[in-house]
Amino acid sequence: MPSYASRERAALVEALRGAGPDAPTLCEGWTTRDLAAHLVARERRADSGPGLVLGPFSGWTERVRRGYAAKDYAELVRLVETGPPLLSAFSLPGADSAANLTEHFVHCEDVRRARPGWAPRDLDAGLQGALWKVVTVRARMFFRKSRVGVVLATPDGRRHVAVSTEPSVTLTGEPGELVLYAFGRTTHARVTVDGDPDAVRTFEGTPLGI
Template structure:
């Protein structure tokens, strides 16, 4: 973890996670029916699917996760895809929002990455929802800085982000990553790039922007 991430104490990151979940729950409560069924930045998933996936770690016991992985023939990707779609169909939109709000302080963490990865899970999936919907939600800078501090070549490979030949340059804070042709944008948009997302037009600038732009 970089110095940027270390500047935040574990208690501060846990507080940021709780705040992020509550804010995202409030945002979900405002969505119209057609927005819930709109595409997200997660390939093949709707907003509803992403919202269902975000609370899986709160709702599934370890034995159930093990059973679902076996059912998916050992593929974590197949397991998460099946569970997201099934849960999206099983729960109401109000329930999906309440799962985040009611579990704001839940200690769940991804298998790797610790509490910073838990914050990343919430922030990035929140942006997976708000960005394609055109909702101008600005993630607080302290949360973005923690996550940018965890970006490394290894994490880029993990998230299947092809950053070869580009340098990410934030326009709203002093942060760069990589070497090559400049790819500029808001820090939270570059965070999405580092997590392997393609963004709608208008979010990125630079000669390599089309490579990371969808639609």
């Protein structure tokens, strides 16, 4: 059975093909072509990786990405679909599931939710469980800049303390929606934020994402 990361790759490819090369995404300033180029560069050009998180290297990362963006869009999406080459670190056993589940899920929604009339996908319980594991394991990192406590909750009663301090806010949504919120897609995630009004206002000014 394909991994959840592989299934989300397929969903992302379908979204990219359906949208075409010039559609907007939730990644500010990026079209679907730009996003596809980012995905390909990330898996095929390890030298461009540091610039994704380290400012001094970002210029080179952007140069590599633009080189891929100049390719034919159909070819670019095919490279996303076929995945990393054998010599890529993403081809190591377990690397795809560890590194690509949220990458593919979030970027699939970046394409889908930038279009009018979008609705959340109906994700199966297994995928929701995998996304819950991701958002709880990495919760401290996602919400590290919060000046108030943060509790994650799902409609079926699961709870996880991401930041243990008072006052606190509670974020409630399905695991996939909480992942999107944690990655900074706050205005397009179906998540409610509850708590003391002052705590909510403080929290809503918190920068989120990696």
